[in-house]
Amino acid sequence: MTTSPLPHVVIVGGGFAGLSAAHALRSAPVRITMVDRRNHHLFQPLLYQVATAALTPADIAYPIRAVLRKQTNARTILARVTGIDLAQRTVRLLDGELHYDHLLLATGATHSYFGKDEWETWAPGLKTIEDALEVRRRVLSAFEAAERLTDPAELPAVLTFVVVGAGPTGVELAGALSEIGRLTVAKDFRSFDPRTLRVVLVEGAKRVLPPYTERLSAAAQRQLERLGVEVRCGAHVTRIDQTGVWIGDEHIRARTVLWAAGVAASPLGAMLGVPLDRAGRVLVEPDLGVPGHANVFVAGDLMHVEQDGAVVPGVAPAAIQAGRLAGRNIAARIAGKPTRPFRYRDKGSLATIGSAKAVGKLGRLELTGFVAWWIWWVVHIAYLIGFRNRISVMIGWAWQYFAFSRGARLITGRTWEPARDAPKR
Amino acid sequence: MTTSPLPHVVIVGGGFAGLSAAHALRSAPVRITMVDRRNHHLFQPLLYQVATAALTPADIAYPIRAVLRKQTNARTILARVTGIDLAQRTVRLLDGELHYDHLLLATGATHSYFGKDEWETWAPGLKTIEDALEVRRRVLSAFEAAERLTDPAELPAVLTFVVVGAGPTGVELAGALSEIGRLTVAKDFRSFDPRTLRVVLVEGAKRVLPPYTERLSAAAQRQLERLGVEVRCGAHVTRIDQTGVWIGDEHIRARTVLWAAGVAASPLGAMLGVPLDRAGRVLVEPDLGVPGHANVFVAGDLMHVEQDGAVVPGVAPAAIQAGRLAGRNIAARIAGKPTRPFRYRDKGSLATIGSAKAVGKLGRLELTGFVAWWIWWVVHIAYLIGFRNRISVMIGWAWQYFAFSRGARLITGRTWEPARDAPKR
DSSP states (O other): OTTSSSOEEEEEOOSHHHHHHHHHTTTSSOEEEEEESSSEEEOGGGHHHHHTTSSOHHHHEEEHHHHTTTOTTEEEEEOOEEEEETTTTEEEETTEEEEOSEEEEOOOEEOOOTTOGGGGGTSOOOSSHHHHHHHHHHHHHHHHHHHTOSOGGGHHHHTEEEEEOOSHHHHHHHHHHHHIIIIITTTSOSSSOGGGOEEEEEOSSSSSSTTSOHHHHHHHHHHHHHTTEEEEOSOOEEEEETTEEEETTEEEEOSEEEEOOOOEEOGGGGGGOSOBOTTSOEEOOTTSEETTEEEEEEOGGGEEOEETTEEOOOOHHHHHHHHHHHHHHHHHHHHTOOOOOOOOOOOOEEEEOTTSOEEEEETTEEEEHHHHHHHHHHHHHHHOSSHHHHHHHHHHHHHHHHHOOOTTOOOOSSOSSOGGGSOOO | OTTSSSOEEEEEOOSHHHHHHHHHTTTSSOEEEEEESSSEEEOGGGHHHHHTTSSOHHHHEEEHHHHTTTOTTEEEEEOOEEEEETTTTEEEETTEEEEOSEEEEOOOEEOOOTTOGGGGGTSOOOSSHHHHHHHHHHHHHHHHHHHTOSOGGGHHHHTEEEEEOOSHHHHHHHHHHHHIIIIITTTSOSSSOGGGOEEEEEOSSSSSSTTSOHHHHHHHHHHHHHTTEEEEOSOOEEEEETTEEEETTEEEEOSEEEEOOOOEEOGGGGGGOSOBOTTSOEEOOTTSEETTEEEEEEOGGGEEOEETTEEOOOOHHHHHHHHHHHHHHHHHHHHTOOOOOOOOOOOOEEEEOTTSOEEEEETTEEEEHHHHHHHHHHHHHHHOSSHHHHHHHHHHHHHHHHHOOOTTOOOOSSOSSOGGGSOOO
């Protein structure tokens, strides 16, 4: 490899940031190696729809090497990174190593249990396809267990679903869970009425969707309550076990608890040996470079960048913009030109609540209800990579919307075991 | 339950036979309980398409309770059967039991390794969604491994795919594998040419598709060879391990071996304590009843019925017809009327070879090539349960056919480990 005259750019992570950087370097005089431990790019904003059986994994995931098929200066390898040696300019893999001239680390973030990792067994989070299928399994299995209950006193706990965290994912999950019981499976059971399910959304902050304005938070809460979701703000979870959730001393008995709180950066950030923030994100220079290493950049959810007094949020548009700039800055370094600082342009954000409501802002405009939902729909379809995925997702949604049905109600994995007995993976 | 005046019919197995029986009993004065250890009916004839990334699991699986939603005399439970007590008229479950007045056992068959169960680690079969995802993972992982090979001498073995068994599933798998390498991923890799893959189809009998006529077998072999598949008939596998497959003393080095041979009936047949055939199928009476037990029936791949000197084959149309008759015969018993004997009406059969060829017979008519493929397509779409599935499958196929692409190329589960190191499940 060192015999080739072109500089070697290694990009770790095929998410929004990594793919945007590769795209930005498509005409640059470089050899790119994209490394990911998964073979697919995942459209994470729609992962909750896989967890709630509306979409299927292939709808929101696309092979990274298919995305880069026509970019002849890029190759893709499936490998797990085990270490980074900045002095030797080497990325160590589980089964080999890569020497780089320029490195972009874009491995994102996962959920965090605030040091209570034992909660994961009872309250799975939602970051990978496998996570989503596990959540789907637990949700659908709860209804199956309810149908077979011999002791009616158990029914309320079996039909209680607690979602911890009322950010966009938690709000979307809670709304979808309520609709599953009240619409999708309403007539599928004989020994209980699924419409009697209880969905509790627990949030430590004073209101749902804390990054939004108070007005939008209030609108979101109203829409959730109209769907039958019980919203508990300012409520801190103190314990989770097989019987349910504790908020302070109050015990909410629930068979199914889902985790949508907390953010922890990918552990690869710590491999750089440079300063991190409390969530493990890398404190990058304004140009997204790693301090003291002009040939190493970080983009996406793994970066810590402040702008106008706040940290740039871990959302897809920020990752896309940062990835693109990191790619351009690598090209600038190679060309001997100055790099440019990152400036996040917030075009707006939207969160759906159930199958036909949403809240959001576009610039200064605040939107609620059906109009917000419709814009959310168009935006997400537009971003989805791959024509087939777009068509398939549209059909899935149309089917869900008009028929209150969900096309992916499969329990896979350990299907006949009670969910509670099975620790995750 | 015993207080209700209506007889209780327990159907074990929500495949083609079990669902057809439930449907046949929709207006009968009975209470039906459908028991399955999976929550979904699986359209097994298309399972190889999930294994080869053309379709996604939700396309070919549908919740059993959604199929029976409107049939108010039926309830569905997700449970694992652990025993059957004919004297006590009880089906034992892992977590409970069911008393029945009439029982239909329709739990089908799986693949058999002819007593060499240790081969399963190296050569997974194809009966469940999980099997199909495991095959998909191994196939896609082989190409990923080829991209990262450091020793070019390893490449031929990594790019060799052996399919054992040239029945419909084996023929379909082999054709699809060849197309994946020669069309789908042809331009996705940088360090090798996927079109150099080798697909070997091994069959112990003298020709492929042994149940078909010699003319159709010859046509199928020609079509396979045109797709680049190496067909080895009269070849008996003597050993399978991590290095590949032995045919007698000949060693075919192959990273990926898939099993499409052998049939073993569901172990539930043996729980009846009645005579079985060599494959474990229940030797039923002409009316599909279990000898000596007028209230117990067997239908589908688990039944052994002879007709015109041959055993009725384990195909979907036979299961549908047998399930329907078993349901009607249960209703006849309850009404005190005579039961009717089973008569399989063979309307024809078709096997696809790649994305636009097939062979088959419809009555006396023998078909090959594009016409056979087109009929295959229409028939399979027509049988697929669930409107959404039909649309989604049509799109998946159209996309594959016109774009040589495959929409479900996801490696899930243990993605970054070499497939060989990972024993199945």
